[in-house]
Amino acid sequence: MALTPFQHLDIGTLAEWFSTEEAFTLVDIRDPGSFSNGRIPGSRHLDNDSVPALLESAPREQPLVVVCYHGHSSQQAAAWLSGQGFSEVYSLDGGFTEWQHRHPGRVER
Known part of the structure; x- marks a missing residue:
């Protein structure tokens, strides 16, 4: 049985x-309009165009949290990002909808 490359x-x-000021990177893979209308504070929008910048700048040793609408699509993105050398990758269960x-x-606007 294979291990999941990311955590929930x-x-x-x-x-x-x-609240504890834990250092982590937060990426949101929802569409640009949804991201503009509301996002978790400190998150950065991630799409095909912005992936290279993330791969170049995000610290590989700190946790990386992937957010989508409900916590489903983020699992695929988290698995892929885990394969890009990030040591600790998470998919946010419930996604932005549950956070909001x-x-x-x-919620930042």
Whole structure:
């Protein structure tokens, strides 16, 4: 049985990381319009055009969290990013939709 190349991260743990000032990279793979309308603070938009910049600049040794709408598409992206040398990659369970529901005051616009 093969191991999953990424881990799942729940909303509560991500919120704790913000409160403890844990160093991590946060990428959002939703479409540009959705990202513009609201995102988790500190996240950067990731699409095919911005992947090279991420691969060049993001620290490989700190956690990388991938966010999508509901936590499904982010799993595929997390698996791929794990193969690019990031040591600790997470897919956010529930995605941005759950984050916004549980933390409406913590959405950047």
